[in-house]
Amino acid sequence: MTSTAVVTDLDGTIVRADGTISEATIAACHALRAQGIPVIAATARSPAGVRALTELTPHLTLAVCCGGSLGYAFEPASVLWRDTLQSDAVQALLSLVRAELPEAGVAIYDGESWRMNEAYVAIRTSQHNGPSAVVSVDAFAGVAACAMTLCHPTLGPADLVALLTRRGIPLSLSLAGPEIVEIAPAGITKASGVVRALREVDVPADRAVAFGDMPIDIPMFTAVGRSVAMADAPEEVLAAATTVTETVEEDGFAHALTRLGLV
Structure with a gap:
């Protein structure tokens, strides 16, 4: 040892x-x-x-x-x-984005490649390494993701975490920098x-x-x-x-x- x-x-x-x-x-x-x-x-x-x-x-x-x-x-x-994100939690998050955070940038990672919407590319100052594609949020459906990231042009990460926490969406939310909320499976x-x-x-x-x-x-x-x-x-x-x-x-x-x- x-x-x-x-x-x-x-x-x-x-x-x-x-x-x-x-x-x-x-x-x-x-x-x-x-x-x-x-x-x-x-x-x-x-x-x-x-x-x-x-x-x-x-x-x-x-x-x-x-x-x-x-x-x-x-x-x-x-x-x-x-580990993968629970599909119902991902859908709850995406529903919240569509309804209340339409300007938000969202990215999802399946263990091999990133999918991200156009807002994410515009907001995030540095991009992910490895394979990636710019798609609509609707294209995230059915992705067996192990991580997501969320950002917004006017709301900071702490504000986004507070909003998601109030909604009770069962995901692990972390502040890893000045722009991005890192999202992992619950626990x-x-x-x-x-x-x-x-x-x-x-x-x-x-x-x-x-x-x-x-x-x-x-x-x-x-x-x-x-x-x-x-x-x-x-x-x-x-x-x-x-x-x-x-x-x-x-x-x-x-x-x-x-x-x-x-x-």
């Missing part, structure tokens, strides 16, 4: 605002892997989105993708698990995904350390023994973490690993 594992969010934690990863971060991941310490990405990205980080993937053991609903291994490339979070990933690498959850910067990472913090928030994270994320490190732009991930004695 490996003594510990490092779990890390990607965007805003080890991936900088310009989409790059620093040499210090890559060196730290290389050092962890060289010691036999598994490095697990925990992200809202799809596997294609993780694989796009070509300088990082050689150092990753597993990825918890789509906010926990999909597990992915790199050697060999394989899907470890894939699925980064925490549930990380627990599954740690079982795959045979590391007790209380021996793992997790890094993150957004509210979507808070459940993951509760699932591991130690947690590290980036200095520019929202207050609720800072309060949930065991410790705080420098920002991604200041190589906080590498500095924290050094202070923890892992590199």
Whole structure:
């Protein structure tokens, strides 16, 4: 059994605002892997989105993708698990969009490709990696999806989450950035995904350390023994973490690993 594992969010934690990863971060991941310490990405990205980080993937053991609903291994490339959104909940969400949020951008992911409406393309500043198609919301019907994302030209993610919560739609809703609500099957979070990933690498959850910067990472913090928030994270994320490190732009991930004695 490996003594510990490092779990890390990607965007805003080890991936900088310009989409790059620093040499210090890559060196730290290389050092962890060289010691036999598994490095697990925990992200809202799809596997294609993780694989796009070509300088990082050689150092990753597993990825918890789509906010926990999909597990992915790199050697060999394989899907470890894939949870799907409940069809009645998806239909309730789409009915709400049609009736009350006609300007909303919606995207749906089936484990292989993204479908999104035109509003989503217009609102979201960065697009998804991998196969995608622009379609009407009506074309989402019948898709066995493992993740969805929602955005709006005037309502922020917190407002959208509040609206969906009031409607009682049984989905897992997370804030992962300034534009987008990440949607996973009910009961699925980064925490549930990380627990599954740690079982795959045979590391007790209380021996793992997790890094993150957004509210979507808070459940993951509760699932591991130690947690590290980036200095520019929202207050609720800072309060949930065991410790705080420098920002991604200041190589906080590498500095924290050094202070923890892992590199």
